[in-house]
Amino acid sequence: MVRRGEILFSYEFLDNWGSELKGMNKNKRGKPFIFPDSFILVIGYIRYSFHLPYRQTEGIIKTTGKTLPEKSPSYGHICKRINKLNVNINNGHVKKEEEEEEDDDGYIIIAADSTGIKVTNRGQWMDEKWKVLNRKGYLKIHIAVNIKTKEILALEVTDEKVHDGRMLKKLVDQVLDNPGMMIESVLADGAHDTNTNFQFLEQKEITPGIKVRKNSIISIRNNSLRNREVRLQTKDDLLKWKAKRKYGHRWIAETAFSTIKRTFGEYVSATRFQNMVKEMMIKVSLYNLFRY
Numbered sequence: 001m002v003r004r005g006e007i008l009f010s011y012e013f014l015d016n017w018g019s020e021l022k023g024m025n026k027n028k029r030g031k032p033f034i035f036p037d038s039f040i041l042v043i044g045y046i047r048y049s050f051h052l053p054y055r056q057t058e059g060i061i062k063t064t065g066k067t068l069p070e071k072s073p074s075y076g077h078i079c080k081r082i083n084k085l086n087v088n089i090n091n092g093h094v095k096k097e098e099e100e101e102e103d104d105d106g107y108i109i110i111a112a113d114s115t116g117i118k119v120t121n122r123g124q125w126m127d128e129k130w131k132v133l134n135r136k137g138y139l140k141i142h143i144a145v146n147i148k149t150k151e152i153l154a155l156e157v158t159d160e161k162v163h164d165g166r167m168l169k170k171l172v173d174q175v176l177d178n179p180g181m182m183i184e185s186v187l188a189d190g191a192h193d194t195n196t197n198f199q200f201l202e203q204k205e206i207t208p209g210i211k212v213r214k215n216s217i218i219s220i221r222n223n224s225l226r227n228r229e230v231r232l233q234t235k236d237d238l239l240k241w242k243a244k245r246k247y248g249h250r251w252i253a254e255t256a257f258s259t260i261k262r263t264f265g266e267y268v269s270a271t272r273f274q275n276m277v278k279e280m281m282i283k284v285s286l287y288n289l290f291r292y
Contacts, residue, residue: 004290008046009064013038017069034070040081044282048264054079087281089155089288090178107184109246110153112171112192113253114142114164118267119276139268141280144171145256147187147249151291152256153178155284157277164191169200185209187250198226209245260287
């Protein structure tokens with residue numbers, strides 16, 4: 001916890017303040033940037049960690065940032081810049097050095113899952129009192145987690161109507177886009193049990209750790225890889241299959257969800273969908289930063 005506090009109030013961005021601004025303003029039309037993106041990202045980390053409104057965030061930066069090269073930004077400036085950041089959830093550190101030394105082959109096992117995030121934290125009592133449904137809907141965040149480091153390697157944000165199975169391909173592709181990243185196995189629940197997903201994993205030469213539905217049967221219309229998993233889970237010993245695939249480690253994804261919700265809350269403060277996506281990316285980026 002002490003280390004997390006050090007990360008939130010780190011002034012490392014000052015070291016590259018001038019060079020970063022020079023690169024950002026190169027060939028830029030209009031008014032030049034006066035604050036680098038790294039500084040704005042730190043402000044975003046502070047805001048979401050302490051659940052602060054923009055005006056209170058401005059007050060903290062104004063008080064603690066008296067040694068900054070420029071006058072502290074206003075709350076409106078902070079809001080606009082945060083929502084325009086290009087956020088990398090992996091912070092440029094996909095794997096720890098000690099992990100690279102242990103895993104010479106570079107293959108990892110990932111767990112894929114999703115959870116709901118409230119788009120507002122208001123009205124819950126009125127909904128309960130008058131027995132009305134929440135009409136605002138929910139966000140749905142889909143993640144792929146490295147089961148060894150608990151780092152979130154891929155993130156997709158959708159509305160609550162998007163089915164989990166449709167997002168598996170995007171999550172796997174995101175993980176594989178990281179340099180030198182290779183996937184040994186994907187662990188996922190029955191919501192990801194589709195022929196399309198099994199066919200995709202077969203093409204990528206990835207072992208599926210997907211729990212098939214209870215009424216699944218072996219059929220010539222099914223993907224051959226799925227037929228094999230159906231046989232192993234329904235005809236043979238399911239417990240042996242779980243042990244072989246390390247299926248119990250799928251709950252690492254639930255651990256990541258629990259950590260994010262306890263640290264940052266179960267809701268987003270943004271009102272526009274694109275800003276909600278940006279907010280979740282910053283929160284996941286900070287969660288990954290805390291893993292180091």
